Amino acid sequence: xxxxxxxxxxxxxxxxxxxxxxxxxxxxxxxxxxxxxxxxxxxxxxxxxxxxxxxxxxxxxxxxxxxxxxxxxxxxxxxxxxxxxxxxxxxxxxxxxxxxxxxxxxxxxxxxxxxxxxxxxxxxxxxxxxxxxxxxxxxxxxxxxxxxxxxxxxxxxxxxxxxxxxxxxxxxxxxxxxxxxxxxxxxxxxxxxxxxxxxxxxxxxxxxxxxxxxxxxxxxxxxxxxxxxxxxxxxxxxxxxxxxxxxxxxxxxxxxxxxxxxxxxxxxxxxxxxxxxxxxxxxxxxxxxxxxxxxxxxxxxxxxxxxxxxxxxxxxxxxxxxxxxxxxxxxxxxxxxxxxxxxxxxxxxxxxxxxxxxxxxxxxx
Amino acid sequence: xxxxxxxxxxxxxxxxxxxxxxxxxxxxxxxxxxxxxxxxxxxxxxxxxxxxxxxxxxxxxxxxxxxxxxxxxxxxxxxxxxxxxxxxxxxxxxxxxxxxxxxxxxxxxxxxxxxxxxxxxxxxxxxxxxxxxxxxxxxxxxxxxxxxxxxxxxxxxxxxxxxxxxxxxxxxxxxxxxxxxxxxxxxxxxxxxxxxxxxxxxxxxxxxxxxxxxxxxxxxxxxxxxxxxxxxxxxxxxxxxxxxxxxxxxxxxxxxxxxxxxxxxxxxxxxxxxxxxxxxxxxxxxxxxxxxxxxxxxxxxxxxxxxxxxxxxxxxxxxxxxxxxxxxxxxxxxxxxxxxxxxxxxxxxxxxxxxxxxxxxxxxx
Numbered sequence: 001x002x003x004x005x006x007x008x009x010x011x012x013x014x015x016x017x018x019x020x021x022x023x024x025x026x027x028x029x030x031x032x033x034x035x036x037x038x039x040x041x042x043x044x045x046x047x048x049x050x051x052x053x054x055x056x057x058x059x060x061x062x063x064x065x066x067x068x069x070x071x072x073x074x075x076x077x078x079x080x081x082x083x084x085x086x087x088x089x090x091x092x093x094x095x096x097x098x099x100x101x102x103x104x105x106x107x108x109x110x111x112x113x114x115x116x117x118x119x120x121x122x123x124x125x126x127x128x129x130x131x132x133x134x135x136x137x138x139x140x141x142x143x144x145x146x147x148x149x150x151x152x153x154x155x156x157x158x159x160x161x162x163x164x165x166x167x168x169x170x171x172x173x174x175x176x177x178x179x180x181x182x183x184x185x186x187x188x189x190x191x192x193x194x195x196x197x198x199x200x201x202x203x204x205x206x207x208x209x210x211x212x213x214x215x216x217x218x219x220x221x222x223x224x225x226x227x228x229x230x231x232x233x234x235x236x237x238x239x240x241x242x243x244x245x246x247x248x249x250x251x252x253x254x255x256x257x258x259x260x261x262x263x264x265x266x267x268x269x270x271x272x273x274x275x276x277x278x279x280x281x282x283x284x285x286x287x288x289x290x291x292x293x294x295x296x297x298x299x300x301x302x303x304x305x306x307x308x309x310x311x312x313x314x315x316x317x318x319x320x321x322x323x324x325x326x327x328x329x330x331x332x333x334x335x336x337x338x339x340x341x342x343x344x345x346x347x348x349x350x351x352x353x354x355x356x357x358x359x360x361x362x363x364x365x
Numbered sequence: 366x367x368x369x370x371x372x373x374x375x376x377x378x379x380x381x382x383x384x385x386x387x388x389x390x391x392x393x394x395x396x397x398x399x400x401x402x403x404x405x406x407x408x409x410x411x412x413x414x415x416x417x418x419x420x421x422x423x424x425x426x427x428x429x430x431x432x433x434x435x436x437x438x439x440x441x442x443x444x445x446x447x448x449x450x451x452x453x454x455x456x457x458x459x460x461x462x463x464x465x466x467x468x469x470x471x472x473x474x475x476x477x478x479x480x481x482x483x484x485x486x487x488x489x490x491x492x493x494x495x496x497x498x499x500x501x502x503x504x505x506x507x508x509x510x511x512x513x514x515x516x517x518x519x520x521x522x523x524x525x526x527x528x529x530x531x532x533x534x535x536x537x538x539x540x541x542x543x544x545x546x547x548x549x550x551x552x553x554x555x556x557x558x559x560x561x562x563x564x565x566x567x568x569x570x571x572x573x574x575x576x577x578x579x580x581x582x583x584x585x586x587x588x589x590x591x592x593x594x595x596x597x598x599x600x601x602x603x604x605x606x607x608x609x610x611x612x613x614x615x616x617x618x619x620x621x622x623x624x625x626x627x628x629x630x631x632x633x634x635x636x637x638x639x640x641x642x643x644x645x646x647x648x649x650x651x652x653x654x655x656x657x658x659x660x661x662x663x664x665x666x667x668x669x670x671x672x673x674x675x676x677x678x679x680x681x682x683x684x685x686x687x688x689x690x691x692x693x694x695x696x697x698x699x700x701x702x703x704x705x706x707x708x709x710x711x712x713x714x715x716x717x718x719x720x721x722x723x724x725x726x727x728x729x730x
Contacts, residue, residue, distance in 0.1 A: 005393050005394055006394065006396070006402055007394040008394060008395070008396055008397060008400065010395065010397055012397055012399075014607060015395055015397060015398065015607060015610060017394075017395060018395055023392055023395075024392070026391035026392055026611060027388055027389070027391055027392045028370050029370055029371065029372040029373060029382075030373070030375065030380055030382060030383055030388075030560055031371070031373055032373060032375055032377055032380060032689045033380065033561070034377075035373065035683075035689065036683075037371055037373075064430055064431050064434070064562070065429055065430045065434065065584065066429050066606050066607050066608075066609060067606070067607065068583070068584050068605075068606040068607075069429070069430065069434075069584050069606075071584075072582065072583060072584045076581075096583070099583055100583045103579070103580075103581050103582070103583055104581070187607070189607060195395055195609065195610060195611035195612075196398070196607045196608065196609050196610060196611075197429070197562055197609030197611065197612055214468070215468070216441075216468050216469070216581045216582075217437065217468070217581075217582060218433070218437060218461070218464055218465045218468055219430065219433050219434050219436075219437045240433075241431050241432070241433040241434075242379060242380060242431050242432065242433075242552070242554060242561045243431075243561065244431060244560065244561050244562030244612070245380060245560060245561060246391060246560035246561075246562065246612075246615075247560075247562055247609070247611075247612065250611075318400075318401075324397045324400065
């Protein structure tokens with residue numbers, strides 16, 4: 001190609017820039033999806049994901065689609081006609097959960113919360129006497145809000161707890177087994193620092209036993225996918241679909257990188273960068289959107305100052321600094337910015353860069 | 366990573382080795398999925414796919430999953446309860462089509478053919494008086510057989526013609542508009558010479574008008590995906606899901622490579638390599654599995670000689686030559702080999718390498 005390549009500083013809600021180890025692995029020689037070397041790599045990725053999820057679930061694997069495919073897999077395998085799904089909604093991805101659950105045939109009980117605030121576990125848990133599933137978003141990408149999943153887990157009763165961890169996995173504490181998460185899905189392109197295209201997924205044995213036996217999706221049927229990653233035990237694999245081998249190699253390398261640094265260190269790095277960014281934004285006189293005490297370190301939401309054109313600022317950042325931040329979601333599209341510091345971008349240099357660039361952009365745009 | 370990397374000669378049914386341009390693009394700086402530069406890249410990929418499909422369909426795009434996700438998208442958007450889907454079956458992927466159509470709620474009329482032979486267009490077209498969809502596989506990956514889709518297109522009547530082009534796209538003649546294909550899906554990891562992970566997809570305006578309005582899959586809902594790639598016109602994009610940006614960059618680069626060489630030249634290269642391989646295998650005294658006149662150049666099926674252990678030969682090839690060929694599919698798992706010469710591997714050196722290695726493996730294994 002004669003077109004010059006452009007490097008972007010990716011500080012939007014995702015994708016983030018990737019760990020160099022994850023990028024390098026994309027260029028490695030490709031392997032067949034049934035090659036013993038690939039099976040080792042897939043096993044390594046699944047084991048790494050277990051550590052990031054905080055689970056011992058045998059059925060922990062990267063699904064062959066983006067985070068939204070993970071959401072769809074979570075619902076089509078757990079609810080069908082006649083099943084009640086209680087969904088906690090405090091942002092766009094809660095809304096999407098309701099839509100995906102409806103298409104799976106579930107009776108959806110939607111529990112709305114103000115956007116920018118965390119979910120209320122007691123209100124969610126008491127919304128229906130006998131739901132099959134209670135669903136919630138751990139880290140709402142649309143609002144930058146963290147919710148208390150452990151508290152919801154203590155109140156779930158016989159329901160299966162289904163959790164979106166797209167913007168928390170690999171950067172925030174995530175303890176699926178301790179918190180009582182039965183089914184979880186995530187993405188690779190946020191704190192994990194790997195390109196988008198896979199959905200880290202986990203399901204407990206108990207939830208697997210209670211799954212929909214003949215789900216409407218063949219591609220995302222967990223009953224068939226267990227054999228694909230050898231979750232039934234042994235090294236024998238069943239052909240289901242051709243694994244996206246380059247993406248799995250990249251994920252395995254990214255997980256090695258994160259686990260090599262240490263989960264505690266990685267989480268501390270995200271926490272420090274997020275806090276410094278949030279303090280810096282407030283020092284500039286800006287107002288944060290997410291409620292204090294529930295702010296994600298990985299993704300900060302900040303209100304666009306009165307009289308400032310949100311889109312003009314973002315265009316200025318892209319053109320002058322090759323730097324991307326995100327617009328707000330839904331009704332906050334032009335009144336909120338979303339600034340991610342995820343994966344390799346969670347560091348002090350990012351904080352200085354974003355604050356300086358944003359200051360200039362607001363003044364000049 | 367301190368583990369040494371292993372290069373494999375990938376002569377199985379897919380993935381194939383990739384074009385160097387497609388590999389290089391995986392390592393390029395990542396772009397945001399709403400970045401103007403990424404939108405240009407996606408537009409380029411969609412336009413390249415139109416040329417490979419032989420279509421002017423506005424809704425031609427890479428779906429964010431593997432070829433099997435493409436199959437699922439094709440059915441969930443075209444059939445639901447009360448709709449009849451006639452499915453031509455002459456191999457594993459026809460069988461899978463029946464299963465996916467059933468899960469979409471369709472009444473499936475399965476028209477079986479002997480594995481190893483092409484479909485009979487007249488028998489398929491007359492199997493039901495009023496199907497909504499007639500589905501067939503252009504190039505059966507499980508048997509190495511090419512079927513006459515143009516003939517089926519002439520007989521389809523009011524039905525929508527739904528075609529699997531996974532093992533033909535980018536290597537064999539494919540003329541969706543001329544042949545009357547209404548809905549088509551494919552994969553990237555065969556003749557296209559790009560890593561697995563995307564499903565090249567096309568749907569005509571007429572088929573889009575007759576689509577299922579509220580499909581059971583949110584992830585694969587073509588009504589929502591049109592805005593995602595700007596198929597509704599203009600440069601405006603609607604957020605649906607985060608595109609797998611690295612894979613799309615790789616696909617765009619792979620398509621540039623193929624179109625730069627020229628489709629006629631690429632097809633001639635696949636035809637020559639396939640023919641030379643098939644002649645060479647017969648010269649070695651081996652018997653081909655697919656019927657003469659319907660043999661795919663991209664994927665050759667050959668019978669395992671009596672007394673030879675299929676798995677031992679494949680293991681020998683892998684260990685001594687780092688060379689992968691495929692086992693047979695279904696009941697032919699241990700009696701047939703599948704040898705792909707696809708993408709960059711469709712060349713005279715591959716023929717010499719595979720024939721020489723196989724000869725030694727049969728003698729020694």
